[in-house]
Amino acid sequence: MKHHPYKTDLPVMLPFKPVETESFGSTIKLWYVVPILALILGTSAIAQSGSDIRLGALQTLMRWMPLLLQGFIFNVLISVMAMAIGTGLGAALGIGQLSLNRFVRSSSWLLTQFFRNAPWLVLLFFAMFLLPFEVNVFGIIIPLPDWVKATIGLALPVMANVSEIIRGAVLSLPSGQWEAAESLAYSRRQTLWLIILPQCLKRMLPPWMNLYAILTMATVLASIVGVSEVMTLTGEALAAEGGRPDLLAPFYAFVLLIFFVYCYPIARLTVRLERKFSVIN
Amino acid sequence: MQLNFVKRLAITAVITASTATAVYADVIDDIKERGVIRVGVKADYKPYGFRDTDGSIVGIEPELAKDVADMLGVDIEYIPVVSSNRMQFLEQGKVDLMIATMTDKPDRRKVVSIVDPNYYSSGTNILALESLGLKEWSDLKGKPVCGIQGAFYNKATSQNYGAKIVAFKGTAEAYAALKAGNCAAFVYDDSAIVAKTKDPEWAGYEMPLATIDDAPWGLAVQLGEDKFHAMMSGIIIAWHKSGRILDLETKWGVTNTPFAKTMNEK
Incomplete structure (x- = not known):
């Protein structure tokens, strides 16, 4: 028999030791980037051996890198703004889903479900083609450039997902929290704001960050509607190089690489927070 | 030489514009007031319109657009367009002028105002x-x-x-x-x-x-912009007469096309 630190003949329950689950993300190491780098170098090496007259693929990529990185900053900007707008609206919608007022509750539910189950690209198209290119607010003309429209289009599904994250987090709290608060004469609003939501925050953080990483990767959809982000610029750079087939792989591999380098730390941090906040019920 | 050319353009255009009738919407005044002309060009179609490594849009069509801006004495803003959105941008008023490798087709003439004569052609x-x-x-x-x-x-x-x-x-x-x-x-x-x-x-x-x-390529303005249309018409004639199109072809490494040659001789 295994030797236990508690020496007793009585049938006692041993202290519960949570099983450390290794999620897939936590096993990924940063050196996984190596294959992608190898792909860029490998494909450009092949390209280089093919033609001696023109610049090699890697040198060509180096020339375009500043522009492509500028484009990527644009992706980050779109993702951050869409996340901010989506979180603000989604928070309101999520709390609306918990309202005691039947009308507020059902309309929040409907909005959430509608935008949560719509393809992101379709929402993007709607935002692009239904919003005007400038709006007139009391005589002041505010231009709505494409990337702003794309931001709004992407904020809609984010909003619906944040709404569900909030609803889920609130429902995941033991009902005893509500009952205890009630017994201490807290009003419903006070209970929600002072007791429930603060406890929910840390539960919501990992899925919220996950959503952000997914959103960032979805910003390339904006290239389909003509926003000058990294994917669009990559296509244009390839066209400017005269459509050389040998440049395709290194260029797109580079785009993969920058997204990986940006999203990977977010994934790592999410895993860490998940483990830290994991609740054993 | 460049200034000379622009001056010549200006004279031609003013003459044509003054003969134009029925002016109800005038985008030229808007452009001058704004100080910027927004031109829709391709950014993925070498050598007619493509990106330089610094991100700016260059090529034959951007240079043609620059001529128009110089003539009006305003700055230029290039707006990258693709085949699927170029006419829509013009309709919405997002661009004032579109020079984007568009083939002149009767059904397109119903949507935007394609300027005669055609500035280019390709097969x-x-x-x-x-x-x-x-x-x-x-x-x-x-x-x-x-x-x-x-x-x-x-x-x-x-x-x-x-x-x-x-x-x-x-x-x-x-x-x-x-x-x-x-x-x-x-x-x-x-x-x-x-x-x-x-x-x-x-x-x-x-x-x-x-x-x-x-098929000939057409540059286009918004429907109803008759004055601007007439002005652009004058500019295109001047481009052909002065050999500007042929020069640009040579500059950007295109063999002079038969269309550009014939138009120059006419």
Whole structure:
């Protein structure tokens, strides 16, 4: 028999030791980037051996890198703004889903479900083609450039997902929290704001960050509607190089690489927070 | 010389503009008030409009657009467009002028105001392996042929000659597919294909067929902008007369096209 630190003949329950689950993300190491780098170098090496007259693929990529990185900053900007707008609206919608007022509750539910189950690209198209290119607010003309429209289009599904994250987090709290608060004469609003939501925050953080990483990767959809982000610029750079087939792989591999380098730390941090906040019920 | 040219343009345009009638919407005043003309150009169509490594848009059409801006004495803002949104941008008023490799078609004239005379022209041809021995367009029947999304000749190639069009987002993807043998030929503008056949990397490939659909390109303004239309018309005539188009072709490495030559002689 295994030797236990508690020496007793009585049938006692041993202290519960949570099983450390290794999620897939936590096993990924940063050196996984190596294959992608190898792909860029490998494909450009092949390209280089093919033609001696023109610049090699890697040198060509180096020339375009500043522009492509500028484009990527644009992706980050779109993702951050869409996340901010989506979180603000989604928070309101999520709390609306918990309202005691039947009308507020059902309309929040409907909005959430509608935008949560719509393809992101379709929402993007709607935002692009239904919003005007400038709006007139009391005589002041505010231009709505494409990337702003794309931001709004992407904020809609984010909003619906944040709404569900909030609803889920609130429902995941033991009902005893509500009952205890009630017994201490807290009003419903006070209970929600002072007791429930603060406890929910840390539960919501990992899925919220996950959503952000997914959103960032979805910003390339904006290239389909003509926003000058990294994917669009990559296509244009390839066209400017005269459509050389040998440049395709290194260029797109580079785009993969920058997204990986940006999203990977977010994934790592999410895993860490998940483990830290994991609740054993 | 550049200033001289612009001056000449200005005179021609003023004469034409003053003879124009029925002015109800005037975008020229808007442009001058704004101090900027917004021109829709291609950013993925070398050498007519493409990106430089610093991100700016350069090429034949951006230079033509710059002439217009200089003439009006305003700054220029290039707005990158693609085939699927260029007419819409013009309709919305997002761009004042569109010079974006657009083929002049009767149905397009209903949507935007295409300016006569045409400023350019190009035909359709294919790039294919010599070993395939293609002779006629009808040889393409049932074969997969690479094309670019939104190009009008895709439809013609598939309907008239029975080719199966595989449309790609950009030229790089299409060329790669051709090299990999995913399609028998690549249907594209003849001027671009001529350049490819001279490229050592494309040794063994040819432009075997007779050019079809030699279609003029039209630059366009919004419907109803008669004054601007008349002004642009004068500018295009001046471009042809002065040999500006021919100069730009040479500058950007295009063999002078028959269309540009004839228009220059006229």
